Amino acid sequence: MIQLENLSKKYDEATVLNVASLGIDKGEHFGLVGNNGAGKTTLFSLLLDLIRPSSGKVSINSIEVAKSEDWKKDTAAFIDDAFLIDYLTPEEYFAFVAQLRKISTDELQTFLAQFEEFFNGEILDQKKYLRDFSKGNQKKVGLAAAFIGSPEVVILDEPFANLDPSSQIRLKNFLTAENNLNCTLLISSHDLNHVTDVCDRIVLLEKGAVIKDTPKSPETLKELEAYFSGQ
Amino acid sequence: MNLFSLQWKETFRAPQWEAKVTIKILIGLVSIYFIGAFVFLSSVVYTILNKEVLDREPLEVFNGILLFIFFAELVIRFFLQQLPVTNIQSLILLPFKKRQIINHVMLRSVFSAFNLFPFIIYLPFAISMYRDDYLGSQIFAWWLALLMSTLCLNFLLYIINKNNAYFFALLGFLAGTIALDIYTEIDLGKLVGIPFDAVVKNSEYLLGFALLLVGMYAFLFTFLKKGFYMDAGLAQKKTRARGGEFKMLNFLGEDALILRNDLRMIMRNVRPRQIALMSFLFLFYGLVFFTQDIYRDMEYVMVFAGLFVTGGFTMTFGNYVPAWDSSYYKLLMTQNISYKKYLLSKWNLMAFVTAVSMVLAIPYVYFGWDVLAIIVAGAFFNMGLGTWIALFGGLLNKTPMKLNVKAKAFENTQSFSVTQFALIIPKMVLPVLLYWLPSYFISPIAGFITLAGAGVLAIIFRDKIANGVTVLYKKQKHETIEAFNK
Numbered sequence: 001m002i003q004l005e006n007l008s009k010k011y012d013e014a015t016v017l018n019v020a021s022l023g024i025d026k027g028e029h030f031g032l033v034g035n036n037g038a039g040k041t042t043l044f045s046l047l048l049d050l051i052r053p054s055s056g057k058v059s060i061n062s063i064e065v066a067k068s069e070d071w072k073k074d075t076a077a078f079i080d081d082a083f084l085i086d087y088l089t090p091e092e093y094f095a096f097v098a099q100l101r102k103i104s105t106d107e108l109q110t111f112l113a114q115f116e117e118f119f120n121g122e123i124l125d126q127k128k129y130l131r132d133f134s135k136g137n138q139k140k141v142g143l144a145a146a147f148i149g150s151p152e153v154v155i156l157d158e159p160f161a162n163l164d165p166s167s168q169i170r171l172k173n174f175l176t177a178e179n180n181l182n183c184t185l186l187i188s189s190h191d192l193n194h195v196t197d198v199c200d201r202i203v204l205l206e207k208g209a210v211i212k213d214t215p216k217s218p219e220t221l222k223e224l225e226a227y228f229s230g231q
Numbered sequence: 232m233n234l235f236s237l238q239w240k241e242t243f244r245a246p247q248w249e250a251k252v253t254i255k256i257l258i259g260l261v262s263i264y265f266i267g268a269f270v271f272l273s274s275v276v277y278t279i280l281n282k283e284v285l286d287r288e289p290l291e292v293f294n295g296i297l298l299f300i301f302f303a304e305l306v307i308r309f310f311l312q313q314l315p316v317t318n319i320q321s322l323i324l325l326p327f328k329k330r331q332i333i334n335h336v337m338l339r340s341v342f343s344a345f346n347l348f349p350f351i352i353y354l355p356f357a358i359s360m361y362r363d364d365y366l367g368s369q370i371f372a373w374w375l376a377l378l379m380s381t382l383c384l385n386f387l388l389y390i391i392n393k394n395n396a397y398f399f400a401l402l403g404f405l406a407g408t409i410a411l412d413i414y415t416e417i418d419l420g421k422l423v424g425i426p427f428d429a430v431v432k433n434s435e436y437l438l439g440f441a442l443l444l445v446g447m448y449a450f451l452f453t454f455l456k457k458g459f460y461m462d463a464g465l466a467q468k469k470t471r472a473r474g475g476e477f478k479m480l481n482f483l484g485e486d487a488l489i490l491r492n493d494l495r496m497i498m499r500n501v502r503p504r505q506i507a508l509m510s511f512l513f514l515f516y517g518l519v520f521f522t523q524d525i526y527r528d529m530e531y532v533m534v535f536a537g538l539f540v541t542g543g544f545t546m547t548f549g550n551y552v553p554a555w556d557s558s559y560y561k562l563l564m565t566q567n568i569s570y571k572k573y574l575l576s577k578w579n580l581m582a583f584v585t586a587v588s589m590v591l592a593i594p595y596v597y598f599g600w601d602v603l604a605i606i607v608a609g610a611f612f613n614m615g616l617g618t619w620i621a622l623f624g625g626l627l628n629k630t631p632m633k634l635n636v637k638a639k640a641f642e643n644t645q646s647f648s649v650t651q652f653a654l655i656i657p658k659m660v661l662p663v664l665l666y667w668l669p670s671y672f673i674s675p676i677a678g679f680i681t682l683a684g685a686g687v688l689a690i691i692f693r694d695k696i697a698n699g700v701t702v703l704y705k706k707q708k709h710e711t712i713e714a715f716n717k
């Protein structure tokens with residue numbers, strides 16, 4: 001589904017990312033972990049063609065992201081605030097994304113219904129613009145919108161950060177639910193528990209390089225904890 | 232020392248700092264020019280009035296138009312003056328008394344450059360009065376009265392700023408004043424002039440002005456005190472979301488998507504609203520030129536004026552595409568929409584507003600059919616080519632836009648680059664040449680046809696041009712995203 005070849009990103013002399021080769025299969029739930037500055041956001045930004053690679057290329061569905069815009073049809077992401085339009089209400093924002101993804105109003109209503117618990121009654125029918133929502137609620141809107149139209153690839157940077165504990169658990173349940181099994185999901189997180197719960201493959205980045213790439217096993221969490229505690 | 236070094240770093244590490252410093256110097260020079268011009272003008276006004284108006288005292292005439300000077304001043308202040316209200320949020324928790332903070336804020340607004348008005352406009356006038364037979368004390372009293380009136384306007388602006396409706400009320404009041412003057416015997420300007428006449432005769436009337444100023448201060452003080460909580464006046468205003476469906480756009484289908492969003496953006500954010508209002512004022516730009524006979528024979532001035540009448544929105548809005556969308560540019564760059572569609576919907580909006588402006592400009596036919604012809608030809612040029620030139624200029628503009636913050640005076644120039652400056656050539660010189668060359672060698676009608684024809688051709692080949700501009704936008708994609716990320 002996603003192919004990375006000789007991908008690197010350098011700022012002046014400093015290499016912030018260098019991945020020789022990485023493939024992500026369809027339906028894989030791919031978890032990216034690493035300390036600050038390891039290159040997680042850089043990797044996601046390269047996948048979405050938001051920054052220009054110093055070398056190498058990225059393909060989604062065999063489409064090279066730097067050459068064509070066609071990958072956008074099958075891909076959605078929520079990386080940061082710059083994915084929200086702050087002068088829209090949540091309803092208008094969802095409708096905007098839905099129209100871009102060619103989803104009808106009825107389908108959108110059905111889709112949003114499954115988030116009732118996650119939204120906790122604080123998102124819809126508030127008659128407020130997104131800029132007047134709290135950070136946590138803004139994040140919920142961005143996360144839900146990323147799944148509109150069941151895109152084949154969804155990329156989420158730090159989806160659990162800024163959410164309250166109940167919402168984190170609800171999000172985890174949603175991500176692992178049956179209707180997302182076919183979705184190729186890429187998430188990065190500092191929360192080792194959540195990321196190992198949601199993902200079936202964990203990649204560990206350090207200083208821009210992949211130093212661990214394993215399918216999830218019962219031992220994964222322990223290994224990661226050992227790594228991050230410096231043992 | 233530390234603060235100085237911070238300021239130094241802020242200046243020289245800012246993106247495009249060379250351009251910013253150049254701009255500061257340019258603004259300085261322009262300000263000096265304007266101050267000089269105003270000082271000169273107001274110092275000769277008295278002499279001119281003295282010669283031209285024989286039946287009334289020049290001072291009385293001047294006092295009679297003060298009302299309109301006040302109006303003009305308020306409008307300029309409304310658009311350009313930034314009041315220091317929002318900066319006090321950080322003080323609110325510190326151990327200051329509320330009273331102290333409000334007084335501080337109000338007094339700080341007194342030290343605004345806009346309050347130099349009495350010194351630039353009224354003082355030279357007062358000095359030229361001194362050469363006539365007024366006493367120094369009379370002149371001083373008159374000037375003090377004006378100084379106090381200016382400060383009243385300064386405080387009044389706080390209240391007008393709270394709500395755009397007050398601004399429109401003000402415009403309505405102005406229209407009413409003019410109408411009363413034309414159709415009835417009531418001359419409000421004269422009425423406003425009376426206290427100023429009186430203060431020259433008897434300086435004790437100054438007390439009245441002082442009372443007015445104190446009253447204004449007290450009123451504003453209570454006004455601000457009421458709103459002095461984080462969740463009331465000081466907070467960024469939370470507006471109740473309403474409207475904005477624009478159902479009538481549905482017939483456009485998919486094309487309506489970005490367009491609807493742009494309309495919402497303009498209606499719901501302070502900065503674009505300001506720009507929309509300003510571009511509306513461009514419609515009246517022609518009144519400056521078409522009413523003067525000296526310009527009638529200067530064809531290039533006529534073409535300029537014609538372009539401005541319908542081109543206000545294109546110039547002000549187009550120059551900030553894609554910066555309008557800077558706060559969610561990453562979303563647009565990853566969503567299922569192509570660059571070309573994005574650009575075309577911006578084009579649609581600008582072309583539509585230009586067409587509406589053209590219709591609204593029809594009354595200019597009062598000044599002659601040739602004036603209307605030049606406006607219509609200019610409108611076609613603006614629609615076909617002006618739009619793309621503006622979009623190209625916008626691409627060079629890499630400063631992210633804070634949508635919901637009022638622009639400071641000259642803020643529009645902050646995202647300025649030399650290349651953008653060079654764009655004045657295609658924007659202004661090209662249409663003038665398109666008109667002037669055929670008009671000079673063949674006939675004025677050939678000029679109209681060439682200018683309008685260039686626009687129509689560009690509209691016909693819109694798709695081809697869009698492809699070209701799309702390539703340019705794509706080339707700049709990563710640089711733009713990076714710049715907007717700051």
